Amino acid sequence: MAYLADQARNRYSIESRQRLSTRLAFLVAGMGTSAWGALVPFAKSRMDLDPAELGLVLLCLGMGSLTAMPLAGRLTSRFGCRLVIVSSGAIASLLLPLLAIAPHPLLLAISLSLFGAAIGTLDVSMNIQAVIVEKNHGKTLMSGFHGLYSVGGFIGAGGMALMLSAGLRPSMACVSMTVIVVGTLCLAAPHLLRAAAAAAERESPVFAVPHGAVIFLGIVCFAVFLAEGATLDWGALLLTINGGFTPDRGGLGYAVFAIAMTVGRLTGDRVIRRWGRKRVMMLGGLCAAAGFSIATLASASQIALVGFLLIGLGASNIAPILFTAAGRQQDMPPAAAISAVTTLGYVGVLAGPALIGFVAHATSLRVAFGGLGCAMLLVAGSSRQGLVSQSEK
Numbered sequence: 469m470a471y472l473a474d475q476a477r478n479r480y481s482i483e484s485r486q487r488l489s490t491r492l493a494f495l496v497a498g499m500g501t502s503a504w505g506a507l508v509p510f511a512k513s514r515m516d517l518d519p520a521e522l523g524l525v526l527l528c529l530g531m532g533s534l535t536a537m538p539l540a541g542r543l544t545s546r547f548g549c550r551l552v553i554v555s556s557g558a559i560a561s562l563l564l565p566l567l568a569i570a571p572h573p574l575l576l577a578i579s580l581s582l583f584g585a586a587i588g589t590l591d592v593s594m595n596i597q598a599v600i601v602e603k604n605h606g607k608t609l610m611s612g613f614h615g616l617y618s619v620g621g622f623i624g625a626g627g628m629a630l631m632l633s634a635g636l637r638p639s640m641a642c643v644s645m646t647v648i649v650v651g652t653l654c655l656a657a658p659h660l661l662r663a664a665a666a667a668a669e670r671e672s673p674v675f676a677v678p679h680g681a682v683i684f685l686g687i688v689c690f691a692v693f694l695a696e697g698a699t700l701d702w703g704a705l706l707l708t709i710n711g712g713f714t715p716d717r718g719g720l721g722y723a724v725f726a727i728a729m730t731v732g733r734l735t736g737d738r739v740i741r742r743w744g745r746k747r748v749m750m751l752g753g754l755c756a757a758a759g760f761s762i763a764t765l766a767s768a769s770q771i772a773l774v775g776f777l778l779i780g781l782g783a784s785n786i787a788p789i790l791f792t793a794a795g796r797q798q799d800m801p802p803a804a805a806i807s808a809v810t811t812l813g814y815v816g817v818l819a820g821p822a823l824i825g826f827v828a829h830a831t832s833l834r835v836a837f838g839g840l841g842c843a844m845l846l847v848a849g850s851s852r853q854g855l856v857s858q859s860e861k
Contacts, residue, residue, distance in 0.1 A: 485659040486601050487609065491616045492656035493553050493594040496649050498620020499627075500560045501587055503645045504529070506628035507568055510638045515573055528577045530818040532584025533591070534811060540592035541807025549597040550660035553590060554653055560586035561649035568638040588814070592807045597661055599795030599802060608745075610788035611736025618730035678808040680799025686812030688850050689790045691843045692783055693813040695756065697820030698840055699725050699779060706763060706772075706833055713769055721763070724773050725780040732784025745789045746851050753848025755782030760841030764834050786847060787813065 512522050544552045563583045570576035594613075602609040624645065631641040678686055703725065704718030713720070740748050756779050763775030790813075794805040827836040 482659070483601075483605055486661070487605065489656040489659040490594065490598050490601050490609075490613055492652050493557070493590070493597060493660065494613050494616040495620040495623070496557045496561075496652050496656070497587065497590050497594060498617040498622075499624035499645065499649055499652075500557070500564070500590075500620075502621040502624035503564055503628050503642065504567060504583065506625055506632065507564075507638055507642070510568065511570070511576060515571070515576070517573065521573060525573055525577050525580065528580040529584040529587075530814070532581035533588030533814055534818070535581075536585035536588040537592050537811040537814060538807055540589040540810075541596065541801075541803040541805075543589065544593045544596050545801070545803040548662045549593055549600070550657060550662045552593040553597065553660055554657050556586045556589040556593065557653045558650060560590060561646045561653075564642040564646050564649075565639055568642040588810075591814075592810050595791050595806050595810060596795070596803050599792060599806060600661055602792060603795065608737045608740045608792075610792050611733045611740060611785045614788045615730055615733030615736070618726065618733060621726070622730070678800070678805075678812070681797040682794060682800050682805045682808050684850070685790050685794050685797070685805075686809045688847055689787060689809050689813035690816035691847055692786050692790070693816035694820040694823065695760075695779070695840045695844060696783060697817035698824045698837075699776070701821040702824050702828075702833065702837070703763075703776065706837060707769070709833060710764070710766075710772070713772075721773060721776040725776040728777045728780025729784040732781045733788065736785040736788065740785065740789070745792070748785055749789050749851035750848045752782045752784070752786050753844045753846075753851065755779075756786075757782070757841045757844040757848065760837055760844060764837045764841065782844070 508522075508526070511517070511525075517525065540552065540556075560583055563579055563586065566579045567576065567583060570579055598610055598613045602613075627648070628641055628645060631644060632638065636644070700722055703721040704713075704715075707713040707721045708715055708718045736748070743751075759775045759778030759780075759782060761775070762778065763772050766772040766775060790809060791806060794809040795802045797805060799805075800808070824833075824836045824840075827839060
């Protein structure tokens with residue numbers, strides 16, 4: 469009996485360390501991504517870029533990520549989560565100082581492409597790690613993992629803002645952030661999953677074409693990420709046009725959204741265990757749809773902010789549910805499926821600002837945001853499909 473008790477304690481200790489390491493990997497990704505956001509104004513002024521030139525340079529980040537994401541699943545299957553997470557996270561963090569000092573737009577564009585590729589690879593590999601750890605643990609963990617990504621975003625953006633406001637040069641602030649990120653990776657590395665996938669999965673195509681259930685999951689993820697990306701890029705303008713906010717306060721909408729999403733994810737695992745993934749996804753989609761309606765139609769600023777709060781809470785746990793479902797479907801190898809769903813979701817983040825801009829130009833920004841509310845209603849309806857409920861098993 470004592471032997472069995474020791475074995476149980478050892479197993480619990482290993483699983484708890486794996487959970488902690490997975491959370492740290494998500495934290496690293498959030499810190500790295502948000503740290504670059506603080507450097508954008510400095511890059512614009514350093515190279516005297518006009519908005520069009522800056523937009524083209526920033527596009528390189530997304531293109532680098534989209535190029536790497538389809539490959540990341542194969543790399544993780546071949547070499548294991550630990551090597552891919554640590555190497556991609558280290559590369560991304562080491563590129564941060566270069567992003568702060570790049571003297572020419574072409575060098576910045578190349579650096580951003582590499583940075584985007586590293587972040588995209590990290591994003592896919594850490595989600596594969598999360599799916600495996602959640603499956604081994606036997607309980608819902610994915611929302612909490614994604615919540616740590618949001619926490620990392622606050623740490624990265626807030627830390628960079630504090631260092632820069634204290635007078636530290638951008639290059640030195642990035643070096644400091646690199647040290648923090650690399651140190652966090654060193655803490656996570658010993659208990660990240662080391663084993664590669666089975667031989668059949670390692671021999672899957674480099675660019676696996678999504679099929680079966682993965683297409684459905686990818687489309688839903690595209691819709692959710694499109695809504696999140698549009699809220700980031702157009703939410704402030706909606707509040708200044710329709711909500712009576714002054715331009716300097718327009719960013720409050722996204723701040724409320726981000727805080728609500730973080731809280732929703734950090735508490736999401738307990739909610740999902742109680743209510744089930746299918747019901748949480750349905751209610752989340754309805755909540756987000758109601759939020760878009762309120763943010764679009766409200767004329768009072770405080771009521772409009774309630775809309776952004778509901779969008780954040782409603783959308784917070786949908787993507788984690790989709791990643792869990794991608795890891796448990798049977799139509800594609802899990803790593804390839806997660807890679808495909810992540811890529812399609814990221815296309816939504818990139819396409820969101822442009823799509824909303826086109827619709828707003830042809831009609832109005834209110835109509836564009838109303839369309840996002842309709843999309844979230846469709847996401848709520850998609851929970852009736854068997855894919856989400858299958859992931860309960």
